[in-house]
Amino acid sequence: MEYKIIKPCTALAPYIHSFWELKGEDNDKQWERNFPDGCAGLVVNIGDTCATDNGSVRMDFGKTYVVGAMTSFKDSFIDADAHLLGVCLKPGVFRNFYNYVTQNEITDQTIQLEKRYSFDLDKVIKNPVDYLNTFFVNRLQKRNEHLQTIIEAIDHAKGQLSIDEIARMNFTTVRQLERTFKAETGISPKAYSCIIRFQHALSRIKNSDPNESLFDIALECGYYDHAHLTNEIKRNTGLVPSQL
Structure with missing residues (x-):
């Protein structure tokens, strides 16, 4: 498994810990465990369907998902065809970018976003870091x-x-x-x-x-x-x- 962390642009540093990319490798076929850190995030799947939330949720190709803050560990199945791109938000900043729901409604859940809230798949694939920086800078609202x-x-x-x-x-x-x-x-x-x-x-x-x-x-x-x-x-x- 190849895992890469990319820092956001300076304007987003107070709000976003990092962008990350995960790619499966030929010998991968395993459950990967994440521990709670108090942060919400977003994930877009640009590989094969990926099981997450201990197998209860399937993330499909091209779809964007919001991941609520976790109160316990969470397992995702990574195989050779897995390819995920994600955003690790800092705690309490989700509503700086989205007027979606209060965060307590999505705690411990992975939920597919409606198209109007989702990432542009073609732009994500073409230049993910530049696109994500531009996407979040354009959505940025006043900080609490x-x-x-x-x-x-x-x-x-x-x-x-x-x-x-x-x-x-x-x-x-x-x-x-x-x-x-x-x-x-x-x-x-x-x-x-x-x-x-x-x-x-x-x-x-x-x-x-x-x-x-x-x-x-x-x-x-x-x-x-x-x-x-x-x-x-x-x-x-x-x-x-x-x-x-």
């Missing part, structure tokens, strides 16, 4: 700075702020915070914090010193003990730490 401030605070704290702290820091109520955050990101601020904390722990495990214990990493990342961390990893990845 208040929401981005909240997301950045959670990211900076690596998911270790309480919801009460976040609400107090942003001069809002917990109820209002949860309602707005869920509508714009698809998940609650608590769920997003848990995902960011998990992602930090995952990075620490993958880059840990051989002498570091899982217990030490768990405490550093805000978990009660190594069992708590192990349970969170298993819930988000379907794996235990030793399998990562």
Whole structure:
């Protein structure tokens, strides 16, 4: 499997993590697993039909799909004829580009977009990066700075702020915070914090010193003990730490 990441143009950097391209290779015939990261995205299939969402959804050639924020892992089947092009949006920016639905309506789902919202297949195939940059720059709407401030605070704290702290820091109520955050990101601020904390722990495990214990990493990342961390990893990845 060949996987390539391309950075968007400067104007889109505050909104889009990356564009990506996945191509199957001759020996590919396997399920690939993605872990939750709090981000929504878009995918256009320019290869053979591809099964995703643990086999429950089939992405057809030429169709564009929106992928809601995930609360657990998701498997997609990649074979030699797979060819996908995708956009990884930053959390809470979907409605900077689409007046489509509130994000909590598509959490954990992959949904085919109507033609008027979809990418132009011919232009995608001809010059994907230039086309995607132009497509999103032309659709760009005003940013929700208040929401981005909240997301950045959670990211900076690596998911270790309480919801009460976040609400107090942003001069809002917990109820209002949860309602707005869920509508714009698809998940609650608590769920997003848990995902960011998990992602930090995952990075620490993958880059840990051989002498570091899982217990030490768990405490550093805000978990009660190594069992708590192990349970969170298993819930988000379907794996235990030793399998990562």
